[in-house]
Structure formats: structure tokens, C-alpha cells
Amino acid sequence: MSNLGITCYMFLVGLEMDITTPKMGKTSLSVAIVGTILPAFGGMGLYYLALDPVKTKRPATGGFFWAVALTVTSFPNLARILSEFKLLYTDLGKTALTSAVVTDIASWVVLVILLSTVNGREEFYTLIATVLFIAISWFVSRPILCKIIKKIGAKNRSSVEGRYSEMHVFCILSAVLLHGIVTEACGIHSMFGAFMFGLMIPAGELGTKIMDKTEEYVVGILMPPFFLLTGLRTNIVSLATGVSLWVVILVIVVAFFVKIVATFLVCLFLKCPPRDSLSLGVLMNTKGVLAIIVLNEGRNLKALDQQTFSWMIVAILLMTSMVAPLLYLTHKPSRSLKLLYHRNLERIKVDQELRVLACVHSSRNISGLINLLRMSNATRRSSITVYAVHLVELTGRASAMLIFHDKNKTNDVSGQDQSREKAEAEQIVSAFDSLQKNNAEATIQVQLLTAVSPYATMHRDVINFAVDKLVTAILIPFHKKPDAFGRWTDENLQHKQVTDHLLENAPCSIGILVDRGLTAPLYQESSQPDRIHKCHIIMLFLEGPDSREALACAWRMACAPGVFLSVLRFVPEKDAMDMNNGDEDLGDDHDDSEIFSAMFEKEKQLLLDDDYINEFRFRTMNDESITYVEKKVRSGDQIISIIRSSYNDFNLYIVGRGHGMQSPLTEGLSDWNDCPELGLLGETLGSAEFLSAASVLVMQQSAPTHNVSKKNINSGTNKGAFENSTGKSAGPLVNHRKIDDLY
Structure with missing residues (x-):
């Protein structure tokens, strides 16, 4: 049930994301690159310095899962926060959205490589199969799918029920499960296939209908078991077991601020206003379900133990809960407008x-x-x-x-x-x-x-x-x-x-x-x-x-x-x-x-x-x-x-x-x-x-x-x-040049 919820949810994330729309600017590209590299090194550095895997006999690959979790920016959550704060019409909002798309795609690539190397299977086979699946899906299946959807929509243009019926939605959902099975056969999680299929579906009436039909069911029925499992895996009592409490606090605080500071510094280097730089850093620190999924995958593969998993879950929850208050302080709406x-x-x-x-x-x-x-x-x-x-x-x-x-x-x-x-x-x-x-x-x-x-x-x-x-x-x-x-x-x-x-x-x-x-x-x-x-x-x-x-x-x-x-x-x-x-x-x-x-x-x-x-x-x-x-x-x-x-x-x-x-x-x-x-x-x-x-x-x-x-x-x-139509001032005693005797 939990895996099915993750698979369907990531399909909706891909359906909501349109990687063909954003136009990449200098600021967006710089924020995306720096906001990916520095948090990644920060996550690995925290893992190795604070825990010392050699002495504690913890898996060294756990640092990579920390790195990906700190790198990712939740695109759906970010878009809705921008909508609530009315920042979509600003350069800040457009930069944040574009950078989030690039950051999320980069995080997915790193996660695919990471899972293919630590899942205990043939590394070369998994990596090659995944690359072939992505290439075939995007360059072969996607154009064919777009033509089919376009043809069906044109055929049913005058239909009272809309261009796409319940049967079309059922076929799409069946294809989601099929793509999940294919990626499982390739050696990676089924959510990658579902996410890829969501990206392939063109925006329009069909995508909107799928969201309307499935979003409440997926979020309200299928996802709660996943969150329940995450809560059961998180042990607050074990946070300071075997280490100093100050080390725990330091790890959580550094994890919280690493992406904010990285984004803030690169924006200042590009001569952006300090207030906008800080706001962009807060926005890029928006975490969501994807970060929790990454940590759960690390726990499933035993790259993270209960303590390292709990540390980062607490940090992710803290980041998510503080985005809106911090953004309100940096971009407080004017009440005297x-x-x-x-x-x-x-x-x-x-x-x-x-x-x-x-x-x-x-x-x-x-x-x-x-x-x-x-x-x-x-x-x-x-x-x-x-x-x-x-x-x-x-x-x-x-x-x-x-x-x-x-x-x-x-x-x-x-x-x-x-x-x-x-x-x-x-x-x-x-x-x-x-x-x-x-x-x-x-x-x-x-x-x-x-x-x-x-x-x-x-x-x-x-x-x-x-x-x-x-x-x-x-x-x-x-x-x-x-x-x-x-x-x-x-x-x-x-x-x-x-x-x-x-x-x-x-x-x-x-x-x-x-x-x-x-x-x-x-x-x-x-x-x-x-x-x-x-x-x-x-x-x-x-x-x-x-x-x-x-x-x-x-x-x-x-x-x-x-x-x-x-x-x-x-x-x-x-x-x-x-x-x-x-x-x-x-x-x-x-x-x-x-x-x-x-x-x-x-x-x-x-x-x-x-x-x-x-x-x-x-x-x-x-x-x-x-x-x-x-x-x-x-x-x-x-x-x-x-x-x-x-x-x-x-x-x-x-x-x-x-x-x-x-x-x-x-x-x-x-x-x-x-x-x-x-x-x-x-x-x-x-x-x-x-x-x-x-x-x-x-x-x-x-x-x-x-x-x-x-x-x-x-x-x-x-x-x-x-002023009259000839550009002359309509001063006193001046008759406007009109068409004579039209009335």
C-alpha cells in the first residue's frame, strides 16, 4: 500500500511539472547549480564528520542519501507557496520555479545512480537499463503518446462529457502501473517509471481531468500509510543515543541553513538585492514528500540506520514548517497599499x-x-x-x-x-x-x-x-x-x-x-x-x-x-x-x-x-x-x-x-x-x-x-x-477636429 501510494504520488508530481516551459536565465542556472552542489557536499560532510562511519561501523553510502535529501526542492510545494504569497508575477517567483525544476531533475538523476549502485544487483545492468528506459520513454514513447492524445481530443471535441472519458483516465492509470513494473525490472523503484510517465503526458484537459479524479484519492487514501511508516521509523528518543546532544543540534541547524546560505551567497555574487536573495534561499529550502521518499529508500537499503534516518527526518520537517514564516518575514505583504x-x-x-x-x-x-x-x-x-x-x-x-x-x-x-x-x-x-x-x-x-x-x-x-x-x-x-x-x-x-x-x-x-x-x-x-x-x-x-x-x-x-x-x-x-x-x-x-x-x-x-x-x-x-x-x-x-x-x-x-x-x-x-x-x-x-x-x-x-x-x-x-485626436491640447475655445456633420 505504501509503495503504491508513492508510485501514484510521483506520477502526479510528474504530471504537474512541465520541464519544457521554464526559460533558463543566468540567475536561475547559477542558483540551481550552486543550490545542488553545496548542499550535496554539506550533507555528505555532516554525515562523515558528525558520525565517523569508520568508527561507528555505519554504511558510508548513508551520506549520499543525506546529500540528495538536502539537495532536493519540492516543486509542487514551492509553486503553491509562491501562489499563496503572490510572488508568481515577480522575478523572484520565476527564478525560484525555474531553479526548482533543474534542481529536482538533477536530484532524480543522482538518486537513480545512487540506487543502481547500492541495491545489491548488477550495477552496470541497472544503470544501462535505466538510461535506455528514459531515452526510449522521452524520445520515442512521448511523441507517440502526444499524437494519440491530440487525435482523441480532436475527435471528441464536440462531446458533451468532454474530450476524454473515464476510460481514457483508466488507460492512463494502467500505463502508470506498467511503467512502474518496467522500472522495477530495470532494478530501481517503480516511482521512477511513474514520475517519467507523468512528465510525458502533455498539459491540457486530460492532465487536469486526471488530477481532479485521482489527487484526493492518492493524497487522502494511498499516502497516509507511507507517512505512518515514516513516523514509525522515526525514533525521537534515539536522536542523542551515543552522541552529544550538541552534535545533534549542530547537524540539524547546519542541514537547515546550508541551502539557504548557498543560495543567498550566489545571489549576492550576482548582485541581487539582499532581501530577494534571502527570500530565494528560503524558497529553495522547501522540502516535501520527495525528500522523505529519499530517506525512506536509504532506510530500506540499510544505508541509513534508525538514528541517522531520524536526524534527517527531523531536519526536513523543521525546514518544511519554517518556510512560510520565514518568507512572511522577508516578504511581508504591505497592509497600507x-x-x-x-x-x-x-x-x-x-x-x-x-x-x-x-x-x-x-x-x-x-x-x-x-x-x-x-x-x-x-x-x-x-x-x-x-x-x-x-x-x-x-x-x-x-x-x-x-x-x-x-x-x-x-x-x-x-x-x-x-x-x-x-x-x-x-x-x-x-x-x-x-x-x-x-x-x-x-x-x-x-x-x-x-x-x-x-x-x-x-x-x-x-x-x-x-x-x-x-x-x-x-x-x-x-x-x-x-x-x-x-x-x-x-x-x-x-x-x-x-x-x-x-x-x-x-x-x-x-x-x-x-x-x-x-x-x-x-x-x-x-x-x-x-x-x-x-x-x-x-x-x-x-x-x-x-x-x-x-x-x-x-x-x-x-x-x-x-x-x-x-x-x-x-x-x-x-x-x-x-x-x-x-x-x-x-x-x-x-x-x-x-x-x-x-x-x-x-x-x-x-x-x-x-x-x-x-x-x-x-x-x-x-x-x-x-x-x-x-x-x-x-x-x-x-x-x-x-x-x-x-x-x-x-x-x-x-x-x-x-x-x-x-x-x-x-x-x-x-x-x-x-x-x-x-x-x-x-x-x-x-x-x-x-x-x-x-x-x-x-x-x-x-x-x-x-x-x-x-x-x-x-x-x-x-x-x-x-486632448483631441490630432494631439493638440483641448484648451478653452478650441473646437475639436471632428468629422463634420456626422450626426
Whole structure:
């Protein structure tokens, strides 16, 4: 039972590891080499110096098993630790993963040679047979297996049950046992054959299905007997038998730090930051089941006795338990991120590059996001850099968690050309690549990547990437899907979870797009005016920073050719405002200071709204493509009535989310509060009962209200949206160069 568990577990390790993905850099190669050689010599040195095999009559080969155990880095455990600490998007994470792959492969090679020389059989026969098995498996069996899997997947592409059935999984598991039997016949453990077969299976739907079907059973049923056996073999009482306790402590401490110190020194030599060097050393010291397997093999072959086995088991357990705490100390997450970093469209400068992070869950989200980016008025003075991130749930190979796409060549991320995942990824890459190529003046640059992470922590990857790239706005598709009549057909709760977390924690502005066939305007100087597609946008302004952010977004779009903007501001009537103020005065359960603070903040926001609206009206007074209207209303019901009757024929509605806003303008809208991520007005506009063909963009500004001041508004720091398509400043009394008489 124990051997079967080890065999199946190592198959899953090989299945999860993709040795064809990592790109080897100078740092990764150096860390892998030094992190393999120095711990190996350290392990052998500890064994011989502390125990003196000649005097104690212990097997000299025990030092080699110590060496391999200290050399190995658990790749699966390392990948999950990096995912939990959100280090996959850093150079540190990529270096650690790549080095771990090389280290593990080197450890396997050393272990194969070691077992073939100490197992009591014909050494030459075992070594030659093992080398032939590896060569035939990788260079002959693997290409044939890939073609078979590819052919089966293409044949069952339209199958309801998926491309691969339970029978296919059964055949794979049978082949695992067959490979284990072959390696046993070669003279080494069956786990090597299972591990090799796991490496041979290409990434894709089949690998994911095998993991889903077998991982819980292997880890929960087959592996516990192995851990039980390891515990029975470990005798804590015998640790200091016949030797000084200080010798035991010295061995465990040196074993713990040897790989950390080796990695730290080589990184310092390569002029890496000390903090990253120490963190990388801690990460490379991640041990797992493989190290315990190595020690158990040494115990089975009697190269290790109970005492030497127990010493190293205690050291391995100590290393594994201390990785997360030490990494937390060296890479402690910033708790003040939201207080220190805030970027938004309202305050972007006129000549500043606009950086947008566009999140894509599936190919359905591509069209709306790309057309929205095309309408964002990219110019030479204010170019746009788009970071298109394909968000994929982490299920399968850990090495494919972070994929940067090279637009100049095909990215083989899965090893299975016709898999649905790869086809969808290629469609996303192609669409965003065309966005950049079709931009004649090269004012839109696109960087593509795929982020693979659990949905529960996916928002952290997006936030960390946004902070690292100084992103101004994050665009997210709405998690519900419309049918042909504009009605919502289903809801993806996992996508909703990502959106909710981003709205709560994002350090920059957030835009949620409810796409119902949004189309960007088509403009060519040689085109006939009556054949040019126009885009009519309306911005609905209520109050607060979210409405100002929505206006800044709409203002920037209005400067693009073929775009016509209408701004409709709703102002509460005097009696409605008086009633609202009266309600605030009745807060008996609150301190007077809290009431006055809320009233002061509300008045401050109203002043900021007026200043920003006045600035907007002054700078667009001569632009015939922009209109501004104010409507006095008593409640949200009246707002809906006005939009239904007079403003129901637009391609795109832009509104502020209005989180935390209390106003008479929202009275009567609470009945629609089923999607709080869209806000009260945004949800009403996005409902099929209200608008069945128009798209809706809901904006949220993350900046604290005290960071936005009148000085910022009037100082020119918020004029990035004022630039027209010709690159000229959209100053006062300047009419934007548009296509004449298109409307």
C-alpha cells in the first residue's frame, strides 16, 4: 500500500511539472547549480564528520542519501507557496520555479545512480537499463503518446462529457502501473517509471481531468500509510543515543541553513538585492514528500540506520514548517497599499501615458473590451499601454501559472495544440495583437499574459500587477451573460467573487463593462461620411468621486473621432435636498462630530463636483460633438422616467458606481439592488427590462476623498482627457477636429 501510494504520488508530481516551459536565465542556472552542489557536499560532510562511519561501523553510502535529501526542492510545494504569497508575477517567483525544476531533475538523476549502485544487483545492468528506459520513454514513447492524445481530443471535441472519458483516465492509470513494473525490472523503484510517465503526458484537459479524479484519492487514501511508516521509523528518543546532544543540534541547524546560505551567497555574487536573495534561499529550502521518499529508500537499503534516518527526518520537517514564516518575514505583504497608492483618470496629466489593465475571463469578453479601448483616444502625447490579462483558474500544472505571451511567435503553453484552453488563449492573444497592429500611429501598445491562480486569491495577482505597472484603471467584464434579447441567462459566481474583491481592494480606478455588442466608431479620411459608424455615448452624472471618474472617462472618449458625448447631470430639487438634510439631523445614535463630519464631507464633494463640471463645460463649450444638460429631479424614480422617455437611444451609458453615496437621487432605485457591484443606477441601466441593446460602463474611483482637492482640479493635473485626436491640447475655445456633420 505504501509503495503504491508513492508510485501514484510521483506520477502526479510528474504530471504537474512541465520541464519544457521554464526559460533558463543566468540567475536561475547559477542558483540551481550552486543550490545542488553545496548542499550535496554539506550533507555528505555532516554525515562523515558528525558520525565517523569508520568508527561507528555505519554504511558510508548513508551520506549520499543525506546529500540528495538536502539537495532536493519540492516543486509542487514551492509553486503553491509562491501562489499563496503572490510572488508568481515577480522575478523572484520565476527564478525560484525555474531553479526548482533543474534542481529536482538533477536530484532524480543522482538518486537513480545512487540506487543502481547500492541495491545489491548488477550495477552496470541497472544503470544501462535505466538510461535506455528514459531515452526510449522521452524520445520515442512521448511523441507517440502526444499524437494519440491530440487525435482523441480532436475527435471528441464536440462531446458533451468532454474530450476524454473515464476510460481514457483508466488507460492512463494502467500505463502508470506498467511503467512502474518496467522500472522495477530495470532494478530501481517503480516511482521512477511513474514520475517519467507523468512528465510525458502533455498539459491540457486530460492532465487536469486526471488530477481532479485521482489527487484526493492518492493524497487522502494511498499516502497516509507511507507517512505512518515514516513516523514509525522515526525514533525521537534515539536522536542523542551515543552522541552529544550538541552534535545533534549542530547537524540539524547546519542541514537547515546550508541551502539557504548557498543560495543567498550566489545571489549576492550576482548582485541581487539582499532581501530577494534571502527570500530565494528560503524558497529553495522547501522540502516535501520527495525528500522523505529519499530517506525512506536509504532506510530500506540499510544505508541509513534508525538514528541517522531520524536526524534527517527531523531536519526536513523543521525546514518544511519554517518556510512560510520565514518568507512572511522577508516578504511581508504591505497592509497600507490602499492608503499609499491611488491613480485615477480624473487626475491624469495631459501628456501622461495611460496604463490600463484589461481582465479577460473568456473569449466572450474580448470584443467589448477592445472596442472600449479603441474609443479611449490614444494619441502621441497621451498613448495607451494595455496589459491584457487572461484570468484562468489554477487547476493542473503549477509551472503554467504565469505565462507571458510573445506576440512574435506561437506560445505553446499546453503541449496540446487543439485543446480548448489553448484555442481560447490564442484567440485572446490574436485579438489584442490586432488591436496594436491596426493602430496606425502606434499609440496603443499591448502586453499579453495569462494569470493562473485560484479564484479566491486571483484579485491579489491583479492588484499586485497593477501596482507594479503603475496602472491607472482596471477594466473588468460583467460576470453575467446576456442572451439574444439582452436578458441575463446565467451568472458566474466565481467571476463575481473576483470583481467584488477588486472593488474592495483595488488601488486604482475600476471599470465594469456590461457589454451588449459595443462597437467602436470607424474612421478613415477617405471614407464617405454617410458610411462611417458613429458611437453615441451618454454620461449620467449624479454626485461624488465615482461620477467624476465616469465623466473623466467619457471626456477622454469624446475626444476621439466619431464619438459623440452627451452629459446629463441630475440635480436634486431644493425640497428634496432639504428633506435629505433633515433626515441626517435625526441621527440620535451618532455623535455630533460624526454628523458634522458627514455633512462637511458631503458639502465638500458637492463643491468638487461643481468645480469639475464647470471645468468640463468651459473647455468643451465650442465642441459641437459634446452636449451638456442638467435636470432637476426629486428621486431615482424620476431619473429612470427621464432616461426612458428622452435618453434611451445611445450605444454606451457611462455612470459612476456611487459606492457609499447617500442622496435623494438614489431613492427608489434600491428595488434594483441585486448587483451591488454595478451600483444602483448602473444595475438599473444594465437590466434587460430597461435597456436591451445598450452597453453600460460603471466606474469606481478608488482614491480617498481627501486626496482630491480643488487645487488638483484647477492646476491642470486632470487634463489628460482633454486632448483631441490630432494631439493638440483641448484648451478653452478650441473646437475639436471632428468629422463634420456626422450626426
